[in-house]
Amino acid sequence: MRSRTSVALPISLALGAMSCSRSSDVPSMPDVVADPSTVSISDPIGDTFGLPGGTQWDITGLTVTRETDGITVRLDFANDVSLPLVADPNALVGLVELDLDQNRATGKLGYVDQLRPDGGSTGMGVDAVLNLSNIATDSTLVVYGSGGSPTGKAKVTIGGRRLTIRIPSSALGDDDGYLDAAVIVGNSGRSPTDLAPQSGHLSLTPPAAR
Numbered sequence: 001m002r003s004r005t006s007v008a009l010p011i012s013l014a015l016g017a018m019s020c021s022r023s024s025d026v027p028s029m030p031d032v033v034a035d036p037s038t039v040s041i042s043d044p045i046g047d048t049f050g051l052p053g054g055t056q057w058d059i060t061g062l063t064v065t066r067e068t069d070g071i072t073v074r075l076d077f078a079n080d081v082s083l084p085l086v087a088d089p090n091a092l093v094g095l096v097e098l099d100l101d102q103n104r105a106t107g108k109l110g111y112v113d114q115l116r117p118d119g120g121s122t123g124m125g126v127d128a129v130l131n132l133s134n135i136a137t138d139s140t141l142v143v144y145g146s147g148g149s150p151t152g153k154a155k156v157t158i159g160g161r162r163l164t165i166r167i168p169s170s171a172l173g174d175d176d177g178y179l180d181a182a183v184i185v186g187n188s189g190r191s192p193t194d195l196a197p198q199s200g201h202l203s204l205t206p207p208a209a210r
Contacts, residue, residue, distance in 0.1 A: 001147070005204075010082075011012060016064070018128055028094075029036075035208050037065060037066045037067070037204075038063065038064070038065045038066070038204075039063070039064055039202055039203065039204045040061060040062070040063040040064075040133045040202075041061065041062050041063075041196065041197050041202050042060065042061050043059045043060055043061060043062065043194070043196040043197065043198065044198075045058060045060055046058065046078075047194060047198070048102055048193045048194045049117050049192070049193065049194070050186060050190060050191045050192060050193030050194075051190045051191040053190060054089060054090055054111035054187040054189055054190035054191070054193075055079065055090035055092075056079075056187075056193045056194075057077060057079055057092050057185045057186060057187060057193045058077060058078035058079060058193065058194050059075060059076070059077060059078075059183065059185060059192060059194045059195070059196045060076045060077060060078050060161075061074070061075070061076035062074070062076075062110065062181065062182075062183055062196045062197070062202055063076075064179070064181050064202060064204050066178065066204055067165075067177070068128075069168060069169050070166060070167050070168040070169045070171075070172070070177070070195070071166075071167050071169075071172070071177050071179070072164060072165065072166050072167070073096055073130065073164070073165045073167065073181065074160060074162060074163070074164045075096075075162070075163045075164075075165075075185075076162050077161045077162070077163070077181060078161065079161060080159050080160065080161055081159075081160070081161055081162065082158065083135055083137075083139075083158060084132070084133055084135055084188070086188075087150060088188065089187065089188055089189025089190070090174050090187050091187065091188045092132060092133075092163075092185060092187070092188075093132060093133040093185065093186055093187065093188045094132040094133065094183060094184055094185030094186060095110075095111050095112065095129055095130065095131060095132065095183065095184055096129070096130040096165070096181065096182075096183045097110040097111070097122070097124065097126045097128075097129055097130075097156075097181065097182050097183070098126065098127060098128040098129070098130075098172070098179050098180070099124035099125055099126060099127055099179060099180035099181070099201070100127040100172060100173070100175045100179050100182050101125075101127060101175075101179075102178065102179060102180050102203065102205070103125055104123055104125045105123060105125060105192060106127070107124070107125030107126045107127040107146050108125065108127075108146045109126070110122060110124060110126040110127045110129075110182065111167055111184060112124075112182045112183070112184045112195055115184055115192045115195075116184070116192075116195055117192075119153065120199050121153065121200075122180075122182040122200060122201045123180075123200050123201055124180050124201050126146055127145070127146050127171055128144065128145060128146070128151065128171075129144045129145075129146075130141060130143060130144075130154060130163050130165060130167070131144065132163070132185065133188065135156050139155060139156045139157065139158075140153045140154060140155055140156060141153065141154055141156055141165070142154075143167060143171040145173075150200045151171050151172070151173065152167075152170055152171025153171065154166060154167040154168070154171060176206075177204070178204055178205055178206050180197065180201040180202065180203045180204075181201060181202045181203075181204075182196065182197065182201045182202065183195065183196050185188070
């Protein structure tokens with residue numbers, strides 16, 4: 001039986017280790033599909049679950065866009081977003097997890113599933129991870145494979161209440177860009193505070209599969 005990490009565990013302790021096994025569940029249906037290459041879901045405002053005493057980072061939307069040479073992940077928040085500072089206990093931390101082959105039987109059990117408080121599951125086998133806690137001064141972050149090894153870098157843009165990550169195909173093993181995604185965020189000093197989707201995962205599928 002797989003054990004689950006307590007939600008009281010500071011999310012920052014989970015960010016350095018990217019190891020686990022598979023999960024299962026059903027995908028979350030997107031609220032908006034405005035483009036065959038884009039899928040978005042909204043997340044309720046005020047649904048945070050973090051410990052008191054720190055910033056309650058609150059996700060309001062998750063969007064993935066497939067492009068010819070990579071993907072773009074967009075996170076919208078109820079809070080203003082700034083570059084995380086190591087010494088700030090309220091700094092935004094988090095993980096975006098990707099199931100590149102959309103196969104729950106491969107990849108690893110993600111930290112979204114280990115840290116969520118509801119006992120649910122994304123239904124993903126995680127193949128790639130974006131660590132939001134380690135955004136460098138040049139506005140890049142490292143992309144990690146399922147084994148925890150770096151596979152490339154992604155470009156981060158922060159503005160207002162939005163954080164956008166542009167990931168080249170080369171950092172995803174030249175994947176076709178059709179994938180499943182889920183995200184968990186929190187503050188570096190206390191705990192996870194929100195995740196998206198609330199159940200299952202966001203899924204960007206080939207047109208023939210829709």
